[in-house]
Amino acid sequence: MSSVTLRGYSVVRAGRASFLLHRRSALVALGLLVALAGTVVASLCLGESTVSPAEVVKVVLGRPSPDQLVVGEFRLPRVVVGLLVGTALGLAGALIQTVARNPLASPDVVGVTWGATATVVGLTAYGVVGSTGQAPYAAVAGGLVAGLLVYALAWRRGLHAQRFVLIGIGISVALSSLTSVFLTKGDGFQAQAAKVWMTGSLNGSGYDQAGWLAWVLLAALPVALWAARAQRSISFDDATAVGLGLRLDRIRLGMALLGIVLASCAAGAAGPVDFVALMAPQIALRLARSAQVPLFCSALTGALVVVLADLIARRLLAPTELPVGVVTGMVGAPYLMWLLIRSRRGGS
Amino acid sequence: MSAHQPSTDQPPSGRLSSGHRLEARGLTLAYDARTVVEDLDVRIPDGRVTVIVGPNACGKSTLLRALGRLLKPAAGAVLLDGQELARIPTKRIAQRLGLLPQSPTAPEGISVADLVSRGRQPHQSWWQQWSPEDEAAVSEALERTSTADLAERSMDELSGGQRQRAWIAMALAQGTDILLLDEPTTYLDIAHQVEVLDLVRRLNVERGRTVVAVLHDLNQAARYADHLVAMRDGRVVAQGPPGDVVTAELVREVFGLDSVVVPDPVTGTPLVVPGAPWVAEAEKAAVVEA
Known part of the structure; x- marks a missing residue:
C-alpha cells in the first residue's frame, strides 16, 4: 500500500507491524540483483573455453555436467569470492560515508585499507608470513587496528565527522609511507609478492581463503538492518538527530565498527581492491534517488562492480589475467562520472 | 518508570496551567574550561x-541546548516532569520535547513530506515504521504549517521562509508538548519572520504547546512572549511578562544600550527605540541652527 502523504514510499502492514519501503530503492535493488545474476552467469560461461549457460546452470545446481571441473572448481569459487568481497566493500563504504557525512570517505580514506596493506606488506617483505597463508589474518588485524585507532583519535566529546576524515587521511598517508619503506627495505622476491597482493586480486581465490567472509556478512545483516533504520535520522545534523531521539554516539560507533570490520575482512580476502567502497554507495545513491546512502543497494552495487571488473580483468588481455583492483576503477569511475554529470545532485 | 511521574499520554496542559514541566536548577554550563552559564535557575x-x-554570547543558545539535552550540565540539572534529563532515555525525551536547532541541515534532495515524516521517529520502532497515527500526524503538521502544497517539493528548492515552515512542521509532527526553537527567524526577511512567529503563536494557542524560543530581536520577543527571560553573561537578569520586564533600565543593563521604551502602536507591548544615531558635528550644528 502506498502512503498518501509520503509519496515514493510503500507501507507494508502485518497486524500491528508496519514497514516503510522506499519504492525506488526496492526497484533498484531488484534490478541490481538481475544484473548481478546475469554477470555471474556470464563470468561462469566465459573463459579460455566457453561454456553454455545451460551447462553453467547445471553445475551451479549441483547436477552432473562435463564442465564441472572448469565451472565448478575454477570459475565458481572466484566468482563467489568476488561477490562476497564486493558486497562487503559496498556496505562498508556506505556505512563509513554515513558516519563521516562525506561522499569522499571510504575505508581507503579512514585508514583501514592502508592499515591492512602496511601490515601485510611489512610481514611479507620481512618473511614473517607467506603471502597466501597468513596474509588474510594479518590484513584483517592491521585494518581493524588502524580503523579503530582513527576512530579513537577522532573522538572528542562525541565523534566529529570532519576529524574522522582528516585523521583518517593523516594515518593513511603515514601508513602508505611505511608501506613504501617495507617495500624498499624488504627482500626483493618477497617484496614482489607483496606488490602483487597490494593491487587486490581474485586470482586463484578459493573458498578456503574467503569462505569465512560469508559468515561475517551473515552476522553483519542484523546490524545493517538496525543501521538502515537509524539512517533516517542520522543523515540530519547532530542536534536534529539527537532531538529525534537518536543515540548518536552508539549508532555511529556501531556503524563505523561494522564498516571497519567489513572492509578489513574484504582486504583480507582479496587484498585492497581500490575504489569500490567509495563509488558503490555513490552509484547506488544516484540510482535509488533516496535521501540517504541506501545500504542494501550499495552492497549489491559493490558486488556487481567487483564481479564485472573481475570478468573484464580475466578476459581483457586473455590469457593474461589482470588483478581485479586494476579494473574496478576502470569500470566504476566512468559510470559514476556519467551519473554525476547527468544527475541533478551536485557532488557535495 | 516510577509511578509518580506524569504520563506523556495526558492531554497538553492548558494555557491557564501554572505548572512547570521543564525547569533548570543550579545549572552550570561549560565548553571545556570556559564556563558560559553559572548556577542558573529557570x-x-x-x-x-x-x-x-x-x-x-550571553549564553542564551547554550541554555536552550542544555534544556534540549544537547549539552550536558557541568553542575546542576535540567528537570523534565521532575526527572533529571540525563536519566531519561533520549527517545523518551524526544516523545515529550522537540527541538529545532538554529541552522538544521537536511539530507540533500529530500522532499518536504519526507522531511516532516522523519519527525515521527521517536514514536516508531523497528517493527512499527509507519502507523496510521504517523500518517495522521504528518498530514496535520503539513496542514497547520501550510506546507501541504509544498509536500512533494525538494527542500533545496524552497525559499528561506518555506524551508523554516517545513522544519517547524517536522518538529510539530513529533507531537511533543514542549518545543524548543533556537533563533527560528535568523536569515529570514521581516515578512517571513512575522510569518514564522505567528505560526509559533498559533501552535501555542490552538494546541496548548509550551514553546521556548531564543530570539535576537527584543521587540519581537516583547510581541510574542508570554514570559520573557533576559540574560547577560550567563545569568538571568530579569524574567516575567514583557510589559513588566522591558524597561529602558533593563535594556541598558542587558544590552548596554541607551533607548526609549514606548508602547507598540499595534500591540501595546513595549517597543524599544534606540537612542539617536551618530551624526557628524557639522550636521549637529545644522540641526541646532534650523
Whole structure:
C-alpha cells in the first residue's frame, strides 16, 4: 500500500507491524540483483573455453555436467569470492560515508585499507608470513587496528565527522609511507609478492581463503538492518538527530565498527581492491534517488562492480589475467562520472 | 518508570496551567574550561511562549541546548516532569520535547513530506515504521504549517521562509508538548519572520504547546512572549511578562544600550527605540541652527 502523504514510499502492514519501503530503492535493488545474476552467469560461461549457460546452470545446481571441473572448481569459487568481497566493500563504504557525512570517505580514506596493506606488506617483505597463508589474518588485524585507532583519535566529546576524515587521511598517508619503506627495505622476491597482493586480486581465490567472509556478512545483516533504520535520522545534523531521539554516539560507533570490520575482512580476502567502497554507495545513491546512502543497494552495487571488473580483468588481455583492483576503477569511475554529470545532485 | 511521574499520554496542559514541566536548577554550563552559564535557575511556564533574549554570547543558545539535552550540565540539572534529563532515555525525551536547532541541515534532495515524516521517529520502532497515527500526524503538521502544497517539493528548492515552515512542521509532527526553537527567524526577511512567529503563536494557542524560543530581536520577543527571560553573561537578569520586564533600565543593563521604551502602536507591548544615531558635528550644528 502506498502512503498518501509520503509519496515514493510503500507501507507494508502485518497486524500491528508496519514497514516503510522506499519504492525506488526496492526497484533498484531488484534490478541490481538481475544484473548481478546475469554477470555471474556470464563470468561462469566465459573463459579460455566457453561454456553454455545451460551447462553453467547445471553445475551451479549441483547436477552432473562435463564442465564441472572448469565451472565448478575454477570459475565458481572466484566468482563467489568476488561477490562476497564486493558486497562487503559496498556496505562498508556506505556505512563509513554515513558516519563521516562525506561522499569522499571510504575505508581507503579512514585508514583501514592502508592499515591492512602496511601490515601485510611489512610481514611479507620481512618473511614473517607467506603471502597466501597468513596474509588474510594479518590484513584483517592491521585494518581493524588502524580503523579503530582513527576512530579513537577522532573522538572528542562525541565523534566529529570532519576529524574522522582528516585523521583518517593523516594515518593513511603515514601508513602508505611505511608501506613504501617495507617495500624498499624488504627482500626483493618477497617484496614482489607483496606488490602483487597490494593491487587486490581474485586470482586463484578459493573458498578456503574467503569462505569465512560469508559468515561475517551473515552476522553483519542484523546490524545493517538496525543501521538502515537509524539512517533516517542520522543523515540530519547532530542536534536534529539527537532531538529525534537518536543515540548518536552508539549508532555511529556501531556503524563505523561494522564498516571497519567489513572492509578489513574484504582486504583480507582479496587484498585492497581500490575504489569500490567509495563509488558503490555513490552509484547506488544516484540510482535509488533516496535521501540517504541506501545500504542494501550499495552492497549489491559493490558486488556487481567487483564481479564485472573481475570478468573484464580475466578476459581483457586473455590469457593474461589482470588483478581485479586494476579494473574496478576502470569500470566504476566512468559510470559514476556519467551519473554525476547527468544527475541533478551536485557532488557535495 | 516510577509511578509518580506524569504520563506523556495526558492531554497538553492548558494555557491557564501554572505548572512547570521543564525547569533548570543550579545549572552550570561549560565548553571545556570556559564556563558560559553559572548556577542558573529557570522555570518554563507550561502552555506559554517563553522567549530568551540577551546580547551575543550571553549564553542564551547554550541554555536552550542544555534544556534540549544537547549539552550536558557541568553542575546542576535540567528537570523534565521532575526527572533529571540525563536519566531519561533520549527517545523518551524526544516523545515529550522537540527541538529545532538554529541552522538544521537536511539530507540533500529530500522532499518536504519526507522531511516532516522523519519527525515521527521517536514514536516508531523497528517493527512499527509507519502507523496510521504517523500518517495522521504528518498530514496535520503539513496542514497547520501550510506546507501541504509544498509536500512533494525538494527542500533545496524552497525559499528561506518555506524551508523554516517545513522544519517547524517536522518538529510539530513529533507531537511533543514542549518545543524548543533556537533563533527560528535568523536569515529570514521581516515578512517571513512575522510569518514564522505567528505560526509559533498559533501552535501555542490552538494546541496548548509550551514553546521556548531564543530570539535576537527584543521587540519581537516583547510581541510574542508570554514570559520573557533576559540574560547577560550567563545569568538571568530579569524574567516575567514583557510589559513588566522591558524597561529602558533593563535594556541598558542587558544590552548596554541607551533607548526609549514606548508602547507598540499595534500591540501595546513595549517597543524599544534606540537612542539617536551618530551624526557628524557639522550636521549637529545644522540641526541646532534650523
